[in-house]
Amino acid sequence: MNPTWLSVLPEHISGMLRRLPSDLLYQLEEIRIREGRALEVNAGGRHYFVTVEGDLSRDPEKAFKPGREDTHRLLDQITNHSLYTMEEELRRGFITIPGGHRIGLAGRTVLSGGKVEHIRDISGFNMRIAREVKGIADAVLPRLLDFSHRSVKHTLILSPPQHGKTTLLRDLARQISKGSWGHPEAKWPGMKVGIIDERSEIAGSQRGVPSFDVGPRTDIMDACPKAEGIMMMIRSMSPEVIIVDEVGREEDGEALAEALHAGVRVIATAHGTDAGELLHRPAFAKLANPPFFQMYVILSRTDKGLSFKLLDSKMRSMQVEELRRRGSDHHD
Numbered sequence: 001m002n003p004t005w006l007s008v009l010p011e012h013i014s015g016m017l018r019r020l021p022s023d024l025l026y027q028l029e030e031i032r033i034r035e036g037r038a039l040e041v042n043a044g045g046r047h048y049f050v051t052v053e054g055d056l057s058r059d060p061e062k063a064f065k066p067g068r069e070d071t072h073r074l075l076d077q078i079t080n081h082s083l084y085t086m087e088e089e090l091r092r093g094f095i096t097i098p099g100g101h102r103i104g105l106a107g108r109t110v111l112s113g114g115k116v117e118h119i120r121d122i123s124g125f126n127m128r129i130a131r132e133v134k135g136i137a138d139a140v141l142p143r144l145l146d147f148s149h150r151s152v153k154h155t156l157i158l159s160p161p162q163h164g165k166t167t168l169l170r171d172l173a174r175q176i177s178k179g180s181w182g183h184p185e186a187k188w189p190g191m192k193v194g195i196i197d198e199r200s201e202i203a204g205s206q207r208g209v210p211s212f213d214v215g216p217r218t219d220i221m222d223a224c225p226k227a228e229g230i231m232m233m234i235r236s237m238s239p240e241v242i243i244v245d246e247v248g249r250e251e252d253g254e255a256l257a258e259a260l261h262a263g264v265r266v267i268a269t270a271h272g273t274d275a276g277e278l279l280h281r282p283a284f285a286k287l288a289n290p291p292f293f294q295m296y297v298i299l300s301r302t303d304k305g306l307s308f309k310l311l312d313s314k315m316r317s318m319q320v321e322e323l324r325r326r327g328s329d330h331h332d
Contacts (some may be wrong), residue, residue, distance in 0.1 A: 003025070003026070003129075004098070004099055005097070005099060005127065008074070008302065009031075009127075009129065010066075010070050010077075013033070013039065013070065016039070016052065016054045016064060018054070019054025019055075020041075020056070021316065022041055024120075027043045027044060028041055028129050029044075029045075029128065029129055030042035030126055030127065030162070031124070031125075031126075031127040032085060032124075032126050032164075033066050033071065033074060033124070033127075034106075034123065034125075035066055035068055035071045036065055036123075037060070037065055037066075038050075038063035038064070039063050039064045040060075040063070040073075041056075042162075049062065050063055050064060051064060052064045055138075066147070071122065071123055072299060074125060078095050078103055079095065087118060090118040091116055091117060091118050091119075093105050096200040096201060096223075098204070098206050099130060099204050100130035100200060100201045100202070100204025100211065101127060101128065101129055101130050101204075102127075102199060102201055103127045103128075104126040105119055105122050105124065105125060106119075106123065106124030106126075107119045107120060107123055108120035108121040108127075108290070114126050121320070128162070130166070131167065131227065132171075133167050133171060134171060134174065136167055136168055137168055137171035137172045137174075137175055138182055139308070140168065140172070140308060141176070141180075141181060141182050142181065142182040143158065143184060143185070143295070144172075144267075144295055144316075145181060145186055146294075147177070147185065147186070148261070150188040151191065151240065151241075152191075152265050152267065153162065153265070153294035154260070154266050154267075154292055154293045155267045155268070155276075155293060155294065155296070155297060156247075156268055156275065156293045156295075157269040157270075157296075157297045157299065158167065158269070158270055158271075158272045158274075158298050159269075159271070159272075159273065159299035160271065160272075163299045163300065163301055164200060164299055164306050165245065165246075165269040165299060166245055168297075169202055169245055169269055170202050170214060170266065172243065173195055173214045173218055173243050174213050175215070176193055176215065176241055177191065177192075177193045177214065177215020177217040177218040178190045178215050178217075180189070186222045190215065191217065192218075192237070192239050192240045192241070192243045193214070193217060193218040193219070193238055193240070194218070194219050194221065194233040194234075194241070194243070195219070195220045195244075196221050196223075196224060196226050196229035196233060196242065196244040196245075197220050197222050197245070198223065198224060198225055198226050198245070198246075199223075199245070199246075201245065202214070202220055202245055203222065205220055205222040208220075209220060219233070219237045219239065221233050223304070226244050226249070227249065227252050227254065228255075229244075230242060230244065230252075230255040230256065230258070230259055231255055231258065232260050234258070234259060234264060239264055241264065241265045241266070241267065242265070242267075243267050243268075244256075244267075244269075245269050246269055246270065246271065247268045247269065247270050247284075248271070248283050249283055250283050252283050253282070253285065253287055254285050254286060256268065256292065257292065260292060273298060273300070274317055275293075275296040275298065276315050291313040291314075293313065294311070294312070294313050295311070295312065296312075297310060298311065300312075301319060306311050
């Protein structure tokens with residue numbers, strides 16, 4: 001059985017990938033298609049070039065090199081044959097396809113008033129494969145519980161790109177919604193979860209219905225800017241926990257502060273490795289003093305897979321552990 005994301009690629013490129021060893025094919029994290037340059041894949045943090053025969057090589061000169069027809073055909077596929085309807089996605093530099101897979105774009109930007117209006121002459125694509133890894137949050141969630149309020153603590157998950165933030169966030173949503181707390185003293189039921197899924201990656205929704213299991217008591221605001229989506233979710237769906245990915249703009253931080261005043265718990269992610277440095281960014285200025293986040297989870301990749309470090313609200317290190325091994329080979 002072939003992964004569904006293969007169907008959006010030009011047929012001869014998907015054929016090369018289908019000839020890869022099956023265990024590698026199902027561990028792929030990225031597929032990079034660059035016009036006139038070597039076809040590249042990334043799995044387990046290691047990159048390889050792919051030959052016409054579907055073999056792996058470290059030598060880019062031995063790899064298949066996609067041509068202009070390949071990149072045009074791929075762009076046509078992922079935009080459903082209509083660039084016009086994808087103007088907003090092109091402005092942001094990526095397109096999310098069914099299943100929550102995100103395809104980054106590189107090309108020539110067209111500016112208007114000093115801001116990017118859209119991208120033209122697109123010649124580079126990076127398909128990031130989204131996967132559901134149930135149980136990857138097993139070691140994390142019990143340490144985020146707030147027993148005095150029968151809830152979870154405000155938590156910020158940090159890591160560089162492609163270290164598993166979204167995969168972890170997805171499983172946290174599922175377990176919190178289901179009430180699978182992983183702790184013998186946590187007796188309260190599952191909570192109402194609201195996911196703000198600006199890039200359609202966490203839930204992988206299609207026509208508003210999630211393609212991933214994000215739990216029985218979870219509502220999704222799909223393809224909505226985070227700051228606006230947080231306020232809409234609070235007003236319309238009365239969530240007890242809000243989950244949001246890749247917080248970075250100043251208005252995102254302001255919306256999180258509003259969630260705090262509304263009594264809603266927040267679990268968010270951001271790019272970075274240093275929680276102290278992060279709180280000096282404009283997006284987090286209103287969340288630093290007094291400290292909004294009660295827990296920080298720092299993800300890192302090791303030779304054995306993924307590990308995480310816990311910090312409390314005063315940035316004191318609490319624990320370092322590996323994530324469950326069966327989930328460690330799959331990252332967002």
